[in-house]
Amino acid sequence: MRIGGRIQAAIEVLETVETQHRPIAEVLKDWGNAHRFAGSGDRAAIGNLVFDAVRWRSSSAWLMDQETARAIVLGTLAYRWGWNLETLADFMAGDEHGPEPPTAVERTLLSNASLDKAPAHIRADVPEWIEPQLRATFKEHWVDEAAALAARAPIDVRANSLKAGRDKVLKALDQFGAKATPWSPLGVRIGAGSDFDRSANVTNEPGYQKGWFEVQDEASQLAVLLAGAEPGEQVLDLCAGAGGKTLALAAEMNNRGQVHAYDRDKTRLKSIFDRLRRAGTRNVQVHSADSDLKGLLGKMDRVFVDAPCTGSGVWRRRPDTKWRLTPAALEARMMEQSQVLDEGARHVRPGGRLIYVTCSVFADENSGRIDSFLRRHPSFAPLPVERIKGEALNAVPARTVPNGLLLSPATTKTDGFFVCVMERAG
Template sequence: MTPAARLQTSIEILDAIAAAAREGGAPADAIFAEAMRARRYAGSKDRRAIRAHVYDAIRAARSAPASGRAAMLALVDVQPDLAALFDGSGYGPAPITDDEARAETGLAAGALIDLFDALVGEDEHEAMLARAPLDLRANRIKSSQGDLSHLFPDGEAIPGAPDGWRLPPETAAVQHPGYAEGRFEVQDAASQYASAALDTAAGQAIVDLCAGGGGKTLAIASLTGNDAEILACDTNRARLQQLQPRAERAGATRVETRLLNPGQERAMLDDWQGRADRVFVDAPCSGSGTWRRSPELRWRLTPARLDRHRADQAKLIDIGADLVAPGGKLLYAVCSIITREGRAQVDDFLNRHPGWTADAGYLPEGIGRAAGAGFLLTPGHDGCDGFFLARLTSPC
């Protein structure tokens, strides 16, 4: 493909991504993958160039643009060399005219920025859209951070994460034989900090209430040396089904999965009521802390969607609290930097549940900042995804 043809393809893919963002359709990665399958003639260099154009344009546009061309024109203002590719050639985009509209640029719409936690200032904005590194977590059942340093000598240790190893963005770590052998998982440092903050130990009974594909479930199994009873739950069958083969690869033999029906979670967890030593509630949220990885999420968040997330979070933290044994602990976590999903959500929980208390001092030194009854991690301050977490102890 010519450089101009690559740019035109990028514009067409951006059209589809913007439409999906407005309509609640497929995520950008899925749309990009499907577009590349439809263009099998595109070589690896073409795919890399197109992907770079697409994601650079997404990062440039603060909200869903009117068209992919409008997003790309906003990128031209940042990368002026691209203007020459609007040459009107057979497979290239039409020349730029003086009166063409451009997408608005910036981190996000002002109304969305107003929702951020007070700790997230303008000094954080650039880091929130920068390309994220690739973080690995050594699986203690089979490996160690030292092993990762030998497998990937170009990496570096992640501060405060004894199992963590950081590599440059888009490193093909999953192609390494060590991944198939279960020696490590790809996991951002924020998730590693959160898993460790649960304060697990061998012999405990542990529930991961919103397990999804099981990233944090496997981190818990690693931290407990495969010597804890772990129940991993979710209402999404497709995501939960990913966990069992991952657990087998990791050697995590004490993980049980349980698919829950929405609205029937309490009844389906009746055998765990008041029994768990630890409960992890990694609740569904806006994903505002993960814009480095999924920048199109800025285009998707609406007040209605945020309200739905808030309601789900409150429901799930209450369900999780019912599972905790007297004196046990619950860790509430969201990959969000929005106050209503973080500190405000935990304040509401503590008001609803007299006797529960918020813990302190469970993050590595220098990691996170106090945010109400919990802690906030941010890309600029902590070098990881944005994350709010709070560890809560039930009354004895």
């Protein structure tokens, strides 16, 4: 496909996403199935443009003075990708499958594109109702933090210490320009790329198939390291999902002791078994959704709660979710978070620890949930920040917030994660 055709395809996909309120990945898959002539490079390029258009939907619409898919795509190409207006017009006009060239009005708007006078939530590219949540967390820096959440994310992987060190993984992924992450001693990062650049498909690599590494953002890696799990301990991963943090916990424990992996949604656990086998993990016991966990009550050295949340900290990877989020959905997540915290507390032994983690940057889901929990469970107390981080992680420039630590794209160059470690009185 020529560039004009790619632009037109992106407009069509975005129109479907907007009008049918469907996930981007699903619509892109349907488009590819209906347009078999498009190669893998074309599909990847179209996906890049669609995802970026959604990242900056609000600011592009404001710049173009309309919210159509065409306006948002053109605004993204000109303002975010930095394409010269004449070059863009040539691409569009020189392809019979491309969109109509920019109109006179569009040319004027694109030539004078500036967000200097845009409202704060437009510059931040977030729904207006979310502004108070971000302001409560980041104070005067909230626009910059939100803007960082709208950028593309790199690909981070975690070296599986049961099978390979970071140097081995770096060598295996050298063809993609892999570098060591700045904070996690196990992390390897591949840059996000720009414009139509294809992302590295690291799960196709032999090293991945051999279990040398797992795809995991550095913030998620740090959350596990901050949990401080030790070999020989009994650990409950209460919201294990697909098992990313379960695998990391097991590796930190060097396959000694036991990690109990549980999730009340059985569909989320279905991929964990293949991942455990590939990683060479031997100290994980998977509990099905209908399992009775009574035998673990009051016996766990650590309970890791990766709570259900809005996912505001991973908007770089799932930009469409920020536009679908509603106040009602936020309230529902907060109720679930309180419930899972209460459940987790029941399994912590005296002197043990409860680790609460979200991939959210909203204060109500983070410090707010901990405040509420502590009123219900006075036997628990958050650990001071210096005791959470430990010597190996002291350099991490995480933001100290009430009851814990917050990582974010603007501050730590990671996804947005909140980590609180609480200790139960002995």
